[in-house]
Amino acid sequence: MKKLISRILVGVTILASSACTKTDNYDGPNASFQGNIISSEGGNLPTSGGSTTIKLQQIGWTTPQTIPSKFDGTFQDTKLFKSAYKVVPTGGAFWPVYDTVTVNIAQGTKHDFVVTPYIIIKNFTTSLTGTTLTLKFDITAPVVAGLPTIKDVQPYVNTTKLVGTGASIRDFSDLNAVTINKEFIDLTTAQKSITLTVPNLIPGRTFFVRAGVRLSDSFNSSNFSEIVQVDVPK
Amino acid sequence: MKSIHKFIIAISIGVGVSLTSCQRLDILPTNIFTPEIIYDSEAGVKSFLATIYHNLPIEDFKYRPDQGFKTGGNDWENFYNSASVTGEEVGPFGGMDIGGGFGYWPYGDIRNVNTLIAELPKHVAKLGQPTVNALLGEAHFLRAYYYFGMAKRYGGIPIITVPQDPGAPLSTLQVHRDKEQAVWDFIGTELDLGYQMMPETSDAGRANRYVAAALKSRAMLYAACVARYGSVNFVDGPARAQGLVGIPADKATAYFQAAYDAAKLLDGHYSLYNANSDKVQNYVDLFLKSTSPENIFIKQYSIATHTAHSWDATMSPRYFTANALSRSYPTLDFVRLWGELPVTNGDGTPKRFDNRAQLMQGLEPRLLATVYFPGATLRGLMFDMQRGIYPSFSGTAAAEVAKQANSRSYILAGDTKTLYQGKQVIGFTGPWTGGDELTRTGFYVRKYVDYNKPQSAVDLNRSEQPWIDLRYGEILLNRAEAAMELGNAGDALTSVNLIRSRAGAAPYTSIDLNKVRNERRMELAFENQYYWDLKRWRTADVVLDRAHFKGLMPYYVLNENKFIFLAETELFNREYSFQKQFYYEGIPGGEIGKNPNLLPNNPNY
Numbered sequence: 001m002k003k004l005i006s007r008i009l010v011g012v013t014i015l016a017s018s019a020c021t022k023t024d025n026y027d028g029p030n031a032s033f034q035g036n037i038i039s040s041e042g043g044n045l046p047t048s049g050g051s052t053t054i055k056l057q058q059i060g061w062t063t064p065q066t067i068p069s070k071f072d073g074t075f076q077d078t079k080l081f082k083s084a085y086k087v088v089p090t091g092g093a094f095w096p097v098y099d100t101v102t103v104n105i106a107q108g109t110k111h112d113f114v115v116t117p118y119i120i121i122k123n124f125t126t127s128l129t130g131t132t133l134t135l136k137f138d139i140t141a142p143v144v145a146g147l148p149t150i151k152d153v154q155p156y157v158n159t160t161k162l163v164g165t166g167a168s169i170r171d172f173s174d175l176n177a178v179t180i181n182k183e184f185i186d187l188t189t190a191q192k193s194i195t196l197t198v199p200n201l202i203p204g205r206t207f208f209v210r211a212g213v214r215l216s217d218s219f220n221s222s223n224f225s226e227i228v229q230v231d232v233p234k
Numbered sequence: 235m236k237s238i239h240k241f242i243i244a245i246s247i248g249v250g251v252s253l254t255s256c257q258r259l260d261i262l263p264t265n266i267f268t269p270e271i272i273y274d275s276e277a278g279v280k281s282f283l284a285t286i287y288h289n290l291p292i293e294d295f296k297y298r299p300d301q302g303f304k305t306g307g308n309d310w311e312n313f314y315n316s317a318s319v320t321g322e323e324v325g326p327f328g329g330m331d332i333g334g335g336f337g338y339w340p341y342g343d344i345r346n347v348n349t350l351i352a353e354l355p356k357h358v359a360k361l362g363q364p365t366v367n368a369l370l371g372e373a374h375f376l377r378a379y380y381y382f383g384m385a386k387r388y389g390g391i392p393i394i395t396v397p398q399d400p401g402a403p404l405s406t407l408q409v410h411r412d413k414e415q416a417v418w419d420f421i422g423t424e425l426d427l428g429y430q431m432m433p434e435t436s437d438a439g440r441a442n443r444y445v446a447a448a449l450k451s452r453a454m455l456y457a458a459c460v461a462r463y464g465s466v467n468f469v470d471g472p473a474r475a476q477g478l479v480g481i482p483a484d485k486a487t488a489y490f491q492a493a494y495d496a497a498k499l500l501d502g503h504y505s506l507y508n509a510n511s512d513k514v515q516n517y518v519d520l521f522l523k524s525t526s527p528e529n530i531f532i533k534q535y536s537i538a539t540h541t542a543h544s545w546d547a548t549m550s551p552r553y554f555t556a557n558a559l560s561r562s563y564p565t566l567d568f569v570r571l572w573g574e575l576p577v578t579n580g581d582g583t584p585k586r587f588d589n590r591a592q593l594m595q596g597l598e599p600r601l602l603a604t605v606y607f608p609g610a611t612l613r614g615l616m617f618d619m620q621r622g623i624y625p626s627f628s629g630t631a632a633a634e635v636a637k638q639a640n641s642r643s644y645i646l647a648g649d650t651k652t653l654y655q656g657k658q659v660i661g662f663t664g665p666w667t668g669g670d671e672l673t674r675t676g677f678y679v680r681k682y683v684d685y686n687k688p689q690s691a692v693d694l695n696r697s698e699q700p701w702i703d704l705r706y707g708e709i710l711l712n713r714a715e716a717a718m719e720l721g722n723a724g725d726a727l728t729s730v731n732l733i734r735s736r737a738g739a740a741p742y743t744s745i746d747l748n749k750v751r752n753e754r755r756m757e758l759a760f761e762n763q764y765y766w767d768l769k770r771w772r773t774a775d776v777v778l779d780r781a782h783f784k785g786l787m788p789y790y791v792l793n794e795n796k797f798i799f800l801a802e803t804e805l806f807n808r809e810y811s812f813q814k815q816f817y818y819e820g821i822p823g824g825e826i827g828k829n830p831n832l833l834p835n836n837p838n839y
Binding site: 096220 | 469823827837838
């Protein structure tokens, strides 16, 4: 019996020592890529979940991958393979970027993209009367000719700082949307000053609020205002 | 003596060797089918055709839009259908879960057809020219069917018409995509060949010349709409710039004309099912009678061959069946295509009904035959939908529905056993929020449900009623839509009124495109058409833009002993959004990995 066991052990040792002699000589995904999506009108482009992404096409590979932007218009991916990539920002409410840039992505590679937003939300103010929140803002467009139809404007309300499409309380947000369905060029000056109301907020709670203008481009994407905190008194 | 023995042995060996050796080993292999076995007899070809038909992309009871065509013995979850993301129904999908498709890529099946087309002409001597021609026509039809299944998903895909040689250089095997327009033109030409070469009649489940014409009317209508509406509402990208997706708008008229002409070929050869003067029963039977003159192309099922489906066991709740559960519920939004239901008085208060069934009075027979309303009966049992009990009810319907749930005065229950003052609170058939197996909208599907089956026989994989893939009703609607798009309103009105008269609806005196489209939605509901209609009309991203759907909740008002019906959000209140990129599915990543020449992929993939 002992003999048998020792023979098996010898066998296992031989097999174990002969296996795994090849070492993986490929680098792990230790490259990183980060940067800002800068609005041509100044500052970072305010974005949201399910909105702007950076699309990367590794040269010599077929399937593209994406880095979703953060709400403040930055992006970061620290688990990429070192290589040359064609990169382009897409999916957000800005004029399409057709020229892809080739970037050699290695450790700590940084790159900023400049995009021209469809719509800019200016003079964004909020005021609270009782439990009714009023949002006021003006919209302008850096480029008017060929701008996609404006579908609607709406408030986004959430209990965390991550607020936008797909991250908002529907009863306070989507249900308070105002349909526009007009071309920007056909809007009067008065129609470019927009007031939204969010009634029946819950007393004693803190909300994070922003406004969005949705356009009928390829992505039905939205331009956003900055995010403000609203404390509803008890 | 010894030497004689040796001599005899030597001779016997010599003779033995010379007799048995040198037999050349060129006998036919016994373990594989050679071309002669398959193609020298009609029976052989038929057995090969069976495989090709079996895999056709027919979107039948078992088709699951996020997983594919199901041909197994236990593909019972028939409620995972496209109707349940388009607002015809709400169902098991949590949202628009089918937009990306399932990576359909049937080049293996197309290779089978290509092989058939290459081989048949070599066997004219055995089969005879007329048989070969008829079979070739059938093969062209089948090839068109497969390409149609891909064209409506991907737009332009490689057109491969001969079996590829696996030994050929990689560069010839890695084919490029053809333009979308070229693919639709190819489909049209193939179906023309099918029409010219096939006979007038066929066995049930097989194609004849009119099946080819019928499919052509469907396919050309799709192409025409891609040209007309896809050139307005589209997502830009390299694939579009190269014509791999999209068709120039000026080609629309020719495709609409082709659809119209193809539909017209069926004139006088098929007719609407009108056997029963009871309009409701007639419309119900249309989907269950194999003798219907409306059936153009059907797919059959059988318990014996383990191909039966489970429509009956999954469209009705367990209350009416021997097993399983339902998860697919028509919406009030869909029912409202027929107009507002008379559930509210002029002053906004809910109308009081003595019983649930009163609601059905005066409704169009086709609607009643398509949807089971509260109060309808099946297998001797009543659809007793009841969301809850109001001890008393005052005020308007709109004000009541607008209230927060916790400030409404109704009594609800977590199960069917709960009683309130001796009365059952919710019906055996729901509505109920505790699970997904009772209605969330107050309605159930009636179309295709076999009411004749005894309850004990309504089990999984026990339904054999054929799927009617092409029926004359659709052809009339294809014709009406094409006619309307071509500016021939008179012809469209005639076709639509034929449909309406059979449905038991009042005929129209005038027509417009919207009426034609709505008639199509009503007539072809739950037949896996509307999803593709929304896609080809390029209205899906508008209709399904953060869409929520409604149900009609029946309540019992205790102190009045009456029923009321309130229009409320379906009980799971799910949201459906169709992204514009879904007008085309992305070319499957695995295929691009094998053949990078399929790039560029469709816009946004």
